[in-house]
Amino acid sequence: MHHAQIDRLSYRASPVHALDARVKLICVLVFSVFVISLPATSVSILACYAIWPFAVLVTANIPIKFVLKHILIVSPFVAVLAVSNLLYDKEVVVAVFGPWRWETTGGLLRCFSICGKFIITMTALVGLAATTRFSDLLAAMAKLGVPHLFVVQLGFLYRYIFMLIDRGYHVLRARAGRKLRRLGFGDEVKTSAAIVGSIFIGSIDLAQRVSMAMQGRGFDGRFHRLGKKRIAGADYLFAAILALYIVGLQFLGRVFY
């Protein structure tokens, strides 16, 4: 499965993988804030902002091609809205790039700006997901003050997603094997409702079995983890490099313009 690939990547070993999940989560958040705060007038500076996620991915040995393919899959909604700018913002502007100079529309630049920001922030997010195990992310959220109930909910959800998706594939394959023609809308809905209903009932039964088994082993609603991870020197260094990088970009942008 495509998404299982990200899960596998997160179990690799690299300096980025070894960093504390809290630091990585906060760094991605701060970095995204600075990227989206760039106005639509600044397109070329986005290239400078792309260096950070690129460096993180290269250091973590995550295939760039895989990341870009993944971003392409999640892009339709943003792509439609970015392209729709072409229809509405038709103000003629002069774009200059090195010795080249051409007249274009504000909508095209807005479109470029939205797509560029999307690729950069998404690369940072994929970088986070592909270098951090989900259990570490959960521990980070718990330490950052997310309610216990919600962290446990996320843990269980993540544990069973892939199992239930597999079950969904089995049921759909069974339907494809038995449904040899196109049914009317009513019958289509009835069949699909029965499938969804049976998956629902199956899920409830599964939940009861899991719950009984876990309680039989002494589960009291808490996840116990081996060892407490502390924020180490490498984490401070990572955060400091990001801070310097962002301050440097702001400084460069202001001084040289």
Next chain:
Amino acid sequence: MRRKSRRSGFVAIVVGLIVFIRTTSARGFQMHMANELLSVPVAVGTLGAAAAGLGFVCHKAKNIITSDKFALMGIMGAFVFAAQMVNFQLPLMPGTSGHMVGAVLLAIILGPYAGAIAISAVVIIQCLIFQDGGLLALGCNIINMALLPSFLGYGVYRVFAGAELFRGQIYTGSIVACLVALVAGAVLVSVESAVSGVLSVPFYTFLFTMVGVHLIIGVIEGVITGAVLLYLRQVRPDIIAAGTANTGRFSKPVAYMTIIAATVVIGAGISHLASSLPDGLEWSYAERPDEPDFESIVSNQSPAVTAVEDFQSRYSVLPDYTIRSGAFGQKATDGAAEAGAGWQSFAAVSGSAATMGLIWLGALALRKRNGVQNAPRAD
């Protein structure tokens, strides 16, 4: 100009409709707000609001969700992913198929608090693992796709379906609930992006596109939700009955209050934007290229959009373009400044490309020296 803006609006709606239905039928529900469509104040504000809302829901649900129900809640969230895979052919639209979203179904069966927690967790997993919607847009997505649909959908269903005695009641209740819940989420998406001021699409065009698409999705969702509820009532009535006894459900007066509160909040948001953002028709009155001295009748600057633009312009670095001098009476551009900006942009892009190339080569050299280490961690 007026006819042109109407025509382009229509094109946008049709293209939006086709792409939406295509993407929603292909994989997952694609109303996820993205970072790039939001401004920083809106993103931070909605993140705070969503965190407060979720905190409140978790606090309220503490007594309902005891440790023996943790597994059930998590598996119900995972069920949503499996349910979203079950697609079916749509009538009148050959080649397209629909599937259910599941937020309203879970709210009806589990109650609004448990449903909101389960769907919020789904939205967070979709963001962190599947990268649907950005990290900063998470607040918007939790509000639009989890908190609002759960409470609103549940409230409307209670009002319309009542004691769920007849098939018709269940179908009516679920269709109206899904319509209201999904359309309210869609309205919020357009309000959030209009307040952010990133898109240049007029507010009304975006709003009508979103609402139009979600009316269709809402009816389909309602039909399938009703059918699933009927199936469950037939096969496992105990599940539905257990849900009714759940203390996390609220009574009819509270349901009415929820609906009224949501209507007031959304209505106030739209009327505020409506008064400050002109629609496609009004835009044609905002500027008259044929008459440079024409004074626009309508202002196209809402206080919210102005504040956001002020915020962004303060951090503006390396602008890449200048507005052409001429017909609109804009300021004439200075040739020397323009050339300087061009070289700065060029330096930014080429410098970044060179830096990335160096990083790539450095990493390659290091990896060759140390040997590739892709083995799983020992811990």
